[in-house]
Amino acid sequence: MRAAAGSRRIVVGATINDEPQEFLADERDSLLEALRERIGLTGVKEGCNNGNCGACTVILDGRLVCACLVMAAEVEGSAITTIEGIASSEGLHPLQQAFLDDAALQCGVCTPGFIVAAKALLDVNPHPAEDDVRLWLAGNLCRCTGYDKIVQAVLDAAGDGKESA
Amino acid sequence: MARVFIPATLRDRCDGRSEVEVEGATLRQIVENLDAACPGIAARILEGEAVRPDLALAVNGVVGAEGLLERVPDGAEIQIMPAIAGGGAG
């Protein structure tokens, strides 16, 4: 490996949770590092830092991504939704409420990633079957729950959506 | 009177017996009286003023928090067992 060279600071402009903002990042920051250490959105969790656990799942320009696999510099001009942007001033998102009602979390560290991923699922498939939920969430690891109550919560949240629609 | 279960590897101190009955209202008295019945056994169980750090004495199957001060009811069973820890479930 070559000797470490100092890296540059860069300014990145992006819309984060509906707020346009500019933030200072290191040129080698991942989006995960920038969100957590530079912006303070620590609801985005680091579980593995190589795209295998889904704890850092965010929505980038409408697509689900692992924030650890995106460079901060790449999000210039993009729109990002993190777990902090899921609830509104009116209250919790139906998925968040379903996770609470169904006891779909234990330690809670994977929960933000699951909720963001599940939201992206319901955005494209409002009434998924159990297998759809399991397949969609296969990129998110949970070690506490055995997934049972998480899958149930997503199905329940989808059901709520149907009733209120 | 309490019934002390002697682990296999300590039975050489107790003429091969697997159980020994001794008097005592606390674990300290039990160990002292056990040593009288099975000379040398206390030295194997204690380290300084306390039970060896890797051993535990159970009264009726339960390892208490009071060490040698633990009360021993009449007719109790005492087991000498390795001290072991749990894991955690979350």
Place this chain on the structure above:
Amino acid sequence: MQAVKYARPSSVEEAVELLERGGAGARVLAGGTDLIVLARERRIDVDLLVDVKALEPLTAIRYDPADGLTIGAAAPCYRIAAHPAVQEHYPCLIDCATLIGGVAIQGRASLGGNLCNASPAGDGIPALIALGTAVEIAGPEGRRTVAAEQFCTGPGRNVLGSGEFVVALRAPPPDGRAGAAFRRFIPRGEMDIAVTNAAVHLRFDGDRVGDARVAVGAVAPRPLLVAEAGAALAGAPLSEATIEKAAAAARAAARPIDDMRGTVKQRRHLAGVLVARCIRIAAERAGVGP
């Protein structure tokens, strides 16, 4: 991750120049799902990331009944899988575009990147080989084209020279009654590297197999086009006997290694199993019963 610079060229020519000037430390950033991990874990030496996602030829997906399918090398898997022409004519690409990583990976990962990464187990590569895909490369000397099966040269190695990068993947147009399929074997249900993978493309002449292309991955230093397996199928109607012959040819061609993801015996066996499974699915997609 070591210190890196980030560049976002606005033309193919600018990208070529950046890569050429940057030398070995300059890398093309497409989906980043492999590159960023390799760089972060310092398994490769990289000091310049050339983000090609602003380049239209690298992100576009086009279909023309005469020219076939052109997939920009940086087009993410989810866009490939959602493209109507891919869904209609190239379901084999959907097989792999929906299998590479989970949903969040598919939001970024590209088939071009998967090919360039040149992993022996890359899940995008056998399908590209089976489909007869041409890989369009831009470089300091202009454009050139390489067949997908010629592109990888060993684990993590490919034919790209200094300043070169892949612009697009061109799959030929559907040719009469044809079908293709990709399958892989992984120990879990998702989120795994293939122990073995395979893809098969079949073109039928009447009830006979006119032409067959069989590719297997993770059984050699690079994904293989197994000509003997194709030959075993071509010229005769599909039967259990020809399927088994093709599977046997795939097993024979396999030169796998023992590693933590699988054994020689297991991989060789799976090459046959997966090739047979792909043949059946490809035939079904072509509308030919087994």
Place this chain on the structure above:
Amino acid sequence: MVTTEKPYKVVGTRPIRPDGTDKVTGRANYGADIRLPGMLYGRVKRSPIAHGTIKRIDASKALALAGVRAVMTAEDLPRKGRREFAPLGSVKISLATLSGNVMARDKVRYEGHAVAAVCATDPHIAEDALELIEVEYEELPPVLHADEAMLASAPLIDEALHTREMATGESAEEPSNVAMHFVAEMGDVEAGFAEADVVLERTFKTQMVHQGYIEPHNATAFWRQDGGLEIWCSTQATFVMRDHLAGLLEHPVSQIRVTPQEIGGGFGGKISVYLEPLAAVLSRKTGKPVKMTLTRDEVFRATGPTSGTAIRVKLGAKRDGTLVAAAGELVYEAGAFPGSPVAAGVRCIFTAHAIPNQRIDGYDVLVNKPKVQPYRAPGAPAACFATDSVMDELAERLDLDPIALRLKNAAVEGTRSADGAAFGVIGSRDCLEAIRNSPHYRSELQGPNRGRGVAHGYWYNAGLESSAYASVNSDGTVALVLGSPDIGGTRASIAMQLAETLGIAAERVIPQVVDTDSVGFTSVTGGSRTAFAGGWAAHEAGLDLRQQLAARAAKIWGVEAEQVRYRDDAVIVGPAGEDGGERSITFTELAAKLASTGGMIVGRADSNHASAAPTFATHLVDVEVDPETGKVEVLRYTAAQDVGTAIHPSYVEGQIQGGVSQGVGWALNEEYRFDEKGRMENASFLDYRMPTALDLPMIETVLVEVPNPGHPYGVRGVGEVPIVPPLAAVANAVHAATGHRFTELPISPGAVLEKLLPGED
């Protein structure tokens, strides 16, 4: 499903957990989320080799890098003696072992062993600095397998280690990699086997597996100029952490405050210290707060796992299935320092069954792999895998239903285990019967390549110290202060027990987990003790409040305290007043009057109860095996467990489902893989294959409630035992599906294919 009705108002209901909203909105603060002004970022330099002596460490180039503030090595930690101990729950742990694992001194004992730590102004710079710390090693041959390590000719990992006979405390003369030998014996095992009509003897192997919590370890330390040391971290045991730091750093306990952050899973792996002493020393050197987090790679290589094991089980039975003798030999890898859970394995291996004659030997063996840590029912799952696989074969041999065989031999009240202890009220038979009566067991499993397996497991549970403070607010709520870090919902289950005691709604108790200066000593969250002991402390604090509230009402009414009673419906009643009616005041009304009648009140409890009762679990699983690929799919799973009283049934179910998931992963795919030099090959979530949502079906639970008579609400620990039976249950199901016995884990597709394709190459 829950099998019983309970006479409670709060216990047994399913309120929303108090910390839930913060966790579903991303606001909850986990250890790595902390940011302090001027904070530095630390990283650990680790050994690339599994065994070697450290010849030289040169940090000068790292220290010269702009932004680097300090480097530390083992020289910055006090040297600890082998027989200096620090408390860890009911056991004590050698400070020399702790210190040696935290940072290598003179010798590295496993790949990933910490050799130095560095801190810098930016995490990237700290990472750059790692490559600039030069370490020179003299490589030694690694010892990677317990059987090799036990040979007299094996290279010694620790020249000063002599095998210690557990019962006698005596050490062998020659040094050895075998740290301890345990023996448990009951009856006459030779005579027992002589009596048997059938004797089966089999040997089983399992590999190291990791707890697999999603949150990597982290610690932030600030060593103040006045000597006060502040620690923020994700730990299962704040007070244990404090005491261990005091021992390791030779710093007074009174000068250390550990503030628990939310913890992203532990399963036993977040009890031990790793980063905290390093962050503390780096902070002392720099005068700045230092945050350290592990990468996932480091988590795999240098924390956890639990032991790889080799277990020999011999069972003797009469023709009717009655077990008459059992012998077991358990060899557990300790990793690079003593301390495998083999003693617990010895304690658990035959205890679910009543067997009159037993002899069990256990060996704690050093190998050049990471030092093992507790993992959910430590030591028991591998032991159950061995015993219940042989039980399955025995049932087959004797043509008995596998549950009937276990029922015939089930431990009941009064049954003794090999250490002499007799069971009290237990639910062993109840679990077996619950499974036998379940729709799953009564259903017929149809289709080719499918099989059904059953297994029955045991765990003993722990008690230990807990404290609770409960202060009544004027609005009729109660602030409950706890010392147990909440990993899986214990704030809820403890608050519910206080609410039950006070007769108020669960939502009116507001629990908070606080630092070590703010609550009385509270032991580890582990051993399935937290809902048991924390709940008991909360109950006692509630009783204290009831008494004080009654006294206050008496004072208001001008009557004697003895005349006033706190009813279970949260109404305080006293003798008839002037109007002739019974005086009464509700808890809420009285809460509003406290300030003006003598002040607010606080209930307190420091409780230490040893009567944690054992639990049993019977698991039933259907699998399908793909004969072409060897892949095992779990089709259906039902787990019945004696849970004592289910305080919050949803979280009890969650504990069971989580334990099953980990157990299925252990059975089918999870394992540490090392190359011949002892380097871990699969240190990522990609290649260490934990189950994903696609790998599991819904997991049915049957909560069998056999209340613990030693707890005010009948609580038994529920978190540990669910990981005990799955290994054997899955192996037995795969046997049923394929006809092959799997005596080694994991039963990975490659391993299955190996059996299905014997002739092919």
